[in-house]
Amino acid sequence: MHPTLRYSSLTSRTLVPIAVGVTLIVALASAVSYYLMYRDIQQRASDQLKLHVVERSRTEQQVFLFARDSQAAIRRAVLNGYDGYMVESTATRFDQLFMRYPDGAIRSRADTIQGQDAVTGWIHKDTAVNDELRRRMLLFHDILQQFKTTSLLRFADIYFTSPEQINIGTDPPGVALWAMTVAADFDQNAEDWVNFADKKKNPHRETRWSAVFLDPVWKKLLVTIATPIDRHGRHIGTIHNDLLLETLLDNLLRPGMPGTKHSVFQSDGRIIAHTDKVAQLRAQQGEYFIQSSQDAALTALLAVARSATSWPASGYDRSADQYYAISRLEGPNWYFASTIEGDYMRAQAFSAAQWVLWSGLSSLALLLLVLALILQRRIAKPLGELTTAAERVAVGEPQGALTAHRRDELGRLAGVFNGMMRKIDERDTALRAEKHELEATLLDARRAHEEIRRQRETLQQREKLAAMGSLLAGVAHEINNPLSVVVGRTAMLEETAEPQTRAAVRKIREAAERCARIVKTFLAMARQHAPERTQVQVNAVIEAALDVLDYSLQASGVQVVQNLAADLPELFADSDQLHQVFMNLIVNAQQAMADHDGERILTIITRHDKINSAIQAAVADSGPGIPGEIRCRIFEPYFTTKPIGAGTGVGLAVSLGIIEAHGGSIVAQSAEHGGAAFLINLPIGAAPPTASPSVPIAGRTSQAGPLAG
Numbered sequence: 001m002h003p004t005l006r007y008s009s010l011t012s013r014t015l016v017p018i019a020v021g022v023t024l025i026v027a028l029a030s031a032v033s034y035y036l037m038y039r040d041i042q043q044r045a046s047d048q049l050k051l052h053v054v055e056r057s058r059t060e061q062q063v064f065l066f067a068r069d070s071q072a073a074i075r076r077a078v079l080n081g082y083d084g085y086m087v088e089s090t091a092t093r094f095d096q097l098f099m100r101y102p103d104g105a106i107r108s109r110a111d112t113i114q115g116q117d118a119v120t121g122w123i124h125k126d127t128a129v130n131d132e133l134r135r136r137m138l139l140f141h142d143i144l145q146q147f148k149t150t151s152l153l154r155f156a157d158i159y160f161t162s163p164e165q166i167n168i169g170t171d172p173p174g175v176a177l178w179a180m181t182v183a184a185d186f187d188q189n190a191e192d193w194v195n196f197a198d199k200k201k202n203p204h205r206e207t208r209w210s211a212v213f214l215d216p217v218w219k220k221l222l223v224t225i226a227t228p229i230d231r232h233g234r235h236i237g238t239i240h241n242d243l244l245l246e247t248l249l250d251n252l253l254r255p256g257m258p259g260t261k262h263s264v265f266q267s268d269g270r271i272i273a274h275t276d277k278v279a280q281l282r283a284q285q286g287e288y289f290i291q292s293s294q295d296a297a298l299t300a301l302l303a304v305a306r307s308a309t310s311w312p313a314s315g316y317d318r319s320a321d322q323y324y325a326i327s328r329l330e331g332p333n334w335y336f337a338s339t340i341e342g343d344y345m346r347a348q349a350f351s352a353a354q355w356v357l358w359s360g361l362s363s364l365a366l367l368l369l370v371l372a373l374i375l376q377r378r379i380a381k382p383l384g385e386l387t388t389a390a391e392r393v394a395v396g397e398p399q400g401a402l403t404a405h406r407r408d409e410l411g412r413l414a415g416v417f418n419g420m421m422r423k424i425d426e427r428d429t430a431l432r433a434e435k436h437e438l439e440a441t442l443l444d445a446r447r448a449h450e451e452i453r454r455q456r457e458t459l460q461q462r463e464k465l466a467a468m469g470s471l472l473a474g475v476a477h478e479i480n481n482p483l484s485v486v487v488g489r490t491a492m493l494e495e496t497a498e499p500q501t502r503a504a505v506r507k508i509r510e511a512a513e514r515c516a517r518i519v520k521t522f523l524a525m526a527r528q529h530a531p532e533r534t535q536v537q538v539n540a541v542i543e544a545a546l547d548v549l550d551y552s553l554q555a556s557g558v559q560v561v562q563n564l565a566a567d568l569p570e571l572f573a574d575s576d577q578l579h580q581v582f583m584n585l586i587v588n589a590q591q592a593m594a595d596h597d598g599e600r601i602l603t604i605i606t607r608h609d610k611i612n613s614a615i616q617a618a619v620a621d622s623g624p625g626i627p628g629e630i631r632c633r634i635f636e637p638y639f640t641t642k643p644i645g646a647g648t649g650v651g652l653a654v655s656l657g658i659i660e661a662h663g664g665s666i667v668a669q670s671a672e673h674g675g676a677a678f679l680i681n682l683p684i685g686a687a688p689p690t691a692s693p694s695v696p697i698a699g700r701t702s703q704a705g706p707l708a709g
Contacts, residue, residue, distance in 0.1 A: 124165030209332030592623035
């Protein structure tokens with residue numbers, strides 16, 4: 001070790017106190033940072049937990065309200081239609097739909113079961129079947145045919161039961177023909193999901209939610225909502241909807257905040273769903289209670305839920321070391337809770353505080369190194385040289401030698417100065433060399449700068465596409481709940497509407513159902529699922545889009561010119577996705593011509609490219625057109641020239657993704673007489689052997705003609 005770096009040296013005596021002092025300062029700063037960060041993380045997490053349970057509960061509450069209102073409408077339909085079915089003609093229809101099988105049970109005839117959502121029925125082998133029961137079965141059958149489309153948008157199935165041991169309804173997904181596989185002597189009245197609607201357990205005859213149970217045939221955990229139907233004091237049936245526990249987990253327990261756990265439970269302690277206890281719920285077949293789980297966190301949540309007087313209830317439970325927020329779901333009277341463990345919060349704060357600690361220690365090490373170099377070169381070395389000179393004088397060197405060699409103070413200072421000047425000159429030379437080298441390096445960097453910019457733009461585009469996928473999934477899920485209510489309400493309104501308004505209500509319902517399918521398309525695109533493709537007429541898709549926008553186009557003074565080829569072959573594609581593309585292009589054209597002073601003409605052309613086996617379509621407008629400098633960017637996600645509130649920049653990016661997913665292409669050009677034109681090319685290809693039949697789309701007819709640019 002150099003003598004100037006020993007503990008007894010001046011350098012060591014200076015560095016040790018500095019190191020101790022700075023270390024204490026860094027430690028204190030780290031502790032204060034940890035405390036402040038922990039308090040901030042704690043407050044933000046508590047607020048976010050409360051907001052999370054409120055928003056999630058409000059969203060799922062719509063499902064419960066929709067189920068209650070839908071079943072109330074079905075009960076009215078049963079009571080209103082009961083007398084009309086008590087006639088002789090219904091007996092013949094019963095024999096056409098049902099028959100007694102060799103095991104003694106009455107089930108649907110196999111040749112009458114058609115489609116994935118077919119209504120099938122089952123009657124216990126020991127049930128005495130009379131004319132009233134036959135007619136009631138037919139009443140339930142026809143009402144299910146009327147309401148099943150609306151119910152299946154949100155629930156796994158819809159079915160009726162009655163005290164006489166009958167069951168009629170749709171099959172849950174993945175289980176074909178429940179009524180055909182259930183045992184002939186299956187005692188469904190002994191099941192909680194049936195008897196919880198009888199008069200003893202439901203004296204007020206209101207809509208109720210069941211606990212989690214294991215379906216005997218499906219072998220999956222469910223919860224069911226049921227509404228009893230009484231006529232003149234007699235229980236004639238119960239309408240049921242089932243909700244898969246997996247669906248409930250997806251909706252209620254999907255992650256919203258890092259580190260959170262979610263649970264749903266009843267006031268008696270029965271666990272409906274839990275982020276970490278799916279396996280236990282399956283093993284206990286829905287009979288899993290907080291009291292038997294020996295889980296301190298869940299026990300604390302149950303105590304808070306039972307004692308709470310207002311919702312949401314939130315805070316910190318010291319016994320379980322968890323932050324919590326609990327909300328109550330009206331209807332099933334469930335509690336929805338989200339929690340974050342205290343260890344997780346402290347780990348987040350400690351992780352953030354570590355940066356302060358390590359950066360402080362790194363700064364301390366760098367400071368000590370710099371100080372050691374400075375002290376050794378600026379203080380210790382000059383003092384060592386003076387000591388050496390003094391030692392030479394002390395040994396009796398002659399004065400002449402001092403004079404000749406300039407060993408006195410002036411000579412030593414002159415020597416030090418000369419040495420310093422030499423070092424400065426050497427540094428200047430080195431700096432000039434480094435300057436030339438740096439200039440050459442900077443020049444090379446400017447050849448590389450353009451490549452970095454291009455790569456950065458590519459990365460930004462990928463990030464935009466990923467963000468758009470997440471946006472589509474979130475928006476689609478949030479739209480799905482109110483859209484289900486719209487579909488259900490219009491279906492009920494269509495049933496009760498006057499004849500002169502029924503057609504208009506039907507159009508609203510059909511448009512809402514198309515929106516529901518478009519939502520499913522968004523979900524499929526965000527999750528990278530394959531679209532549902534069938535044989536489609538492109539002209540029919542265009543006509544359907546024009547039919548939806550007909551009023552808006554007329555109100556905007558837009559003249560529509562159609563030149564649709566009559567010899568177009570069918571295309572194997574997803575009709576709803578293509579409908580979405582043409583709707584977007586037509587609306588964009590309409591908005592582009594909104595402030596145009598001249599004629600507003602929308603031209604749509606299709607033709608069959610037999611040489612390349614493709615269908616070509618063009619949508620052109622007479623608006624101001626697309627400037628050449630931005631034409632290459634219009635398909636970028638979130639790029640838009642529209643004012644705030646008029647566009648999001650997502651429509652053309654989604655349209656491009658749909659067309660390319662079908663193996664086609666879409667380009668933008670200038671129209672022949674001004675305006676913009678979008679050209680679509682879709683390869684026809686060949687449909688697979690199992691392709692479903694052509695999907696008819698209502699619309700207007702048009703004249704055929706060539707495709708123009």
